[in-house]
Amino acid sequence: MRAWVVHQPGPMATGPVRLIERARPEPGQGELLIRVLCCGVCRTDLHLAEGDLPPRRPDVTPGHEVVGEVVEAGPGTVRFRPGDRVGVAWLAGTDGSCRYCRRGAENLCPRSVFTGWDIHGGYAEYLVASDAYVHHVPDGFSDAEAAPLLCAGIIGYRALRRAELPPGGRLGIWGFGGSAHLTAQVALAAGAVVHVFTRAAAARDLALGLGAASAQDSFDDPPEPLDSAIIFAPVGGVVPAALAALDRGGTLAVAGIHLTDIPVLNYARHLFQERTLRSVTANTRGDAEEFLRLAQQLRLRVTVTPYSLGQADRALADLAADRVSGAAVLSV
Ligand SMILES: [Zn+2]
Numbered sequence: 001m002r003a004w005v006v007h008q009p010g011p012m013a014t015g016p017v018r019l020i021e022r023a024r025p026e027p028g029q030g031e032l033l034i035r036v037l038c039c040g041v042c043r044t045d046l047h048l049a050e051g052d053l054p055p056r057r058p059d060v061t062p063g064h065e066v067v068g069e070v071v072e073a074g075p076g077t078v079r080f081r082p083g084d085r086v087g088v089a090w091l092a093g094t095d096g097s098c099r100y101c102r103r104g105a106e107n108l109c110p111r112s113v114f115t116g117w118d119i120h121g122g123y124a125e126y127l128v129a130s131d132a133y134v135h136h137v138p139d140g141f142s143d144a145e146a147a148p149l150l151c152a153g154i155i156g157y158r159a160l161r162r163a164e165l166p167p168g169g170r171l172g173i174w175g176f177g178g179s180a181h182l183t184a185q186v187a188l189a190a191g192a193v194v195h196v197f198t199r200a201a202a203a204r205d206l207a208l209g210l211g212a213a214s215a216q217d218s219f220d221d222p223p224e225p226l227d228s229a230i231i232f233a234p235v236g237g238v239v240p241a242a243l244a245a246l247d248r249g250g251t252l253a254v255a256g257i258h259l260t261d262i263p264v265l266n267y268a269r270h271l272f273q274e275r276t277l278r279s280v281t282a283n284t285r286g287d288a289e290e291f292l293r294l295a296q297q298l299r300l301r302v303t304v305t306p307y308s309l310g311q312a313d314r315a316l317a318d319l320a321a322d323r324v325s326g327a328a329v330l331s332v
Pocket residue numbers: 094095096097098099100101102106108109110111
């Protein structure tokens with residue numbers, strides 16, 4: 001089968017990813033063999049390719065927004081059978097026994113493994129995934145539309161909850177790509193007023209089209225103080241701006257797995273008056289279930305920029321250069 005691998009992490013211009021031929025994997029105990037139909041291109045894949053995230057195994061196949069069809073159910077699988085349309089997301093396994101797992105915070109499990117980082121992901125024709133960590137794909141979405149729900153959507157949903165947005169509150173969003181454009185719709189459906197901050201003009205247009213109250217450049221002042229904010233851009237430099245934009249008691253959540261360094265903060269301008277800065281780390285399977293149900297109920301509109309499997313390197317380069325509208329998705 002064809003599969004992309006991260007061979008030599010570095011800037012996209014240096015060609016860090018390669019398309020290779022590899023044997024089709026076999027499903028082990030509790031695993032499903034899945035034929036990939038579509039795989040979303042997440043910024044985390046770019047961080048892995050460019051070396052911002054240290055590789056956990058050589059020549060790993062990236063991709064953790066996989067919509068596929070089960071072709072073989074290994075021994076001990078109980079949830080899915082051949083022919084089912086399924087989704088494979090970032091969280092691929094946990095120990096189920098540590099203090100975090102036991103208190104319902106499996107997203108913090110120190111022994112968790114991740115799709116497309118510890119185990120081969122969906123930039124390929126097939127992958128295997130643990131039956132217990134695979135998701136039902138909601139109806140009403142094409143394969144390409146469903147793919148970005150599986151990380152961009154789920155992580156954005158967790159970030160929104162971590163941002164403690166009050167009912168009818170004012171939400172600021174920094175960066176407006178795959179994750180943000182889904183999260184904004186969830187917030188708007190709950191009655192929020194959404195203000196978007198991004199340097200990309202096409203992303204500002206997309207935000208306004210989806211119902212954002214305003215869209216401006218990353219470092220522009222907010223039109224009004226914010227109750228909550230989420231940073232999706234991997235840019236630590238916007239943290240002080242987002243904190244300064246918060247009203248008293250406001251909360252800023254940083255959604256990404258990687259952020260460049262945060263500049264020195266000033267206590268009075270950025271944190272006093274009980275403003276809160278918090279991170280978002282992966283997700284639980286419960287987050288995923290809740291979000292996928294909500295995506296179907298709200299009929300989220302997914303904006304997709306399509307690529308073929310053979311164009312994964314181009315999709316990553318376009319993501320790096322802010323040339324993707326909504327979410328990039330590979331069709332296999
Ligand atoms: Zn654990």
